[in-house]
Amino acid sequence: MNLRDLRYVLAVAEFRHFGKAAEASFVSQPTLSGQIKKMEDELGVTIFERSNRSVEITPIGEQLLIYARRVIEQVEAMENLAKAAQDPLAGPLRLGVIPTLGPYLMPLILLPLRKDFPQLHLVLREEITSLLLDHLRRHELDAALIATPPDDDDLQEIPLFDEPFWLAHPAKHPLYNKDEIYEEDLPVDQLLLLADGHCLTEQVMGVCHLDQSAGHDDLRASSLETLMQLVGAGFGCTLVPALALRSSWATDTGVILRQVNIANAERRVRLVARKTFPRALALKALARLINRHLPNTVRRIEI
């Protein structure tokens, strides 16, 4: 059996006339006659009782028509659904973000996204890089915003921007008197860090030439917010990604935020997804939109 045949049968049932049904189906009458006959032979029943001047539907034909109509109905619904989903921008996009980026980047783009691509619905998830990559590989996420190279042949990346690290130190700190901060000025022994697993932790340690194994596990914050509270309370210094900077930190907690004169004191943020992910256009649109709404504290990478 064949969907085409079902449509032919419905046409004949509608017109009760092979010629008109053929015309409405955009085929010749012999073609339609042949297909109807073929289908009747396959099913082993007569659907239409036809003579030279009349076409009548048999009782069993009437019953079969009910099914045929349902089938065609379902198929059309299916095609409509596909058509509605053709736009890669339409539908939910499951996006993961690292915790040191999400709370600061997403507020910048959610409103513009709703304005420019109202049909693209982000489903957000905040987790550390390794978990995000796992979810990507398991098709539990469609894309992720991370700050390290994905390092997986199955994944692709769209570089978005380079985000400099700023130095955060307590108001009463010797560095307060320095105009410019260079690499050797970094107070490595007073460095406060996030918990392990956050890419920021490794990156800050890298900038400070600290070894992974070299302790520094006495005081670990679980979020940037906590970390800043610690700095404000005078427990030490840290490096903060530019997007996380907020003037309220200075006023509320007395933290001083400073640009630094250190090459590579930055991280590259990228959008990653499986190479096989079919909605490449959605990724591109998202990447461009993020790029357009970045503040000048970061350096955009043109797409």
Next chain:
Amino acid sequence: MNLRDLRYVLAVAEFRHFGKAAEASFVSQPTLSGQIKKMEDELGVTIFERSNRSVEITPIGEQLLIYARRVIEQVEAMENLAKAAQDPLAGPLRLGVIPTLGPYLMPLILLPLRKDFPQLHLVLREEITSLLLDHLRRHELDAALIATPPDDDDLQEIPLFDEPFWLAHPAKHPLYNKDEIYEEDLPVDQLLLLADGHCLTEQVMGVCHLDQSAGHDDLRASSLETLMQLVGAGFGCTLVPALALRSSWATDTGVILRQVNIANAERRVRLVARKTFPRALALKALARLINRHLPNTVRRIEI
């Protein structure tokens, strides 16, 4: 789109493996791959996200699969329905019968019919010949038992038997003393008839060489039963089809029933149907069954 393609999609969804899905669908892997790809192109969406070592269903694919499953389900139900209806003996057969035959023939065959063809369900309708033929032509009946040639190129007939007419006269009647009844003995002027429209009326008039127009509309019965009551009450005589004979008439109403020695004092009963009626086997089965269960008062026509 194509039902075959839908089955391919379902197979891939089940196995998450093109090779295995192809094997289960009894086609080669390239064939299946090609059809899936063709369908994805047609629908404009990706159903499977596939790499060298994994096949995953996209969210939109998952939605489409729901429809695909429903469609295949419906099609299979349709095929099952057709298969169940393949037997021409199965299902209702709408049968019309003339009133001078139905009440006497049907009791003879209904039980044997249920025994031999339990799946063949007769839907009976009793009407005069002209109405039965109209219903046949309008596909409101499938077949009819009548006693005149259908005289319609669209109809076919299966002759069943010749049914002699018997003479019915009141007990106290001059003919009582005659051993044999010949044509010239018929009491034409005392003849009682059924209403117009009954084929029996014309046939009896024919046997008696009475003109259609020649009156005889003073006393008309609406059924054979009434007619016999009239005969029993001494209003006149009539000719009765052999199957209608019942011993109770003699005992209850005092009617005398006599064979007659008249050529053509009989009617041919046949099963008629549209030439295009597809369940020819059902007709043949019914005809043979009727034939097998006739009493010896009629002359069977071997089929």
Next chain:
DNA sequence: TGACTGCAATATGGAAAACCTATCGAACTG
């Protein structure tokens, strides 16, 4: 590191199907 394996995609040629035009045969129409 190099042969081997597993998997989907691609290339190419052959078979089946669907389709077309032309025509037939039957029956109705003027």
Next chain:
DNA sequence: CAGTTCGATAGGTTTTCCATATTGCAGTCA
């Protein structure tokens, strides 16, 4: 009785579908 209508049939062409062979990629094992 010619003309028309309608479904069925005949014969040939095109499209679609399918199979075998091959490619390309990524693991796996020796």
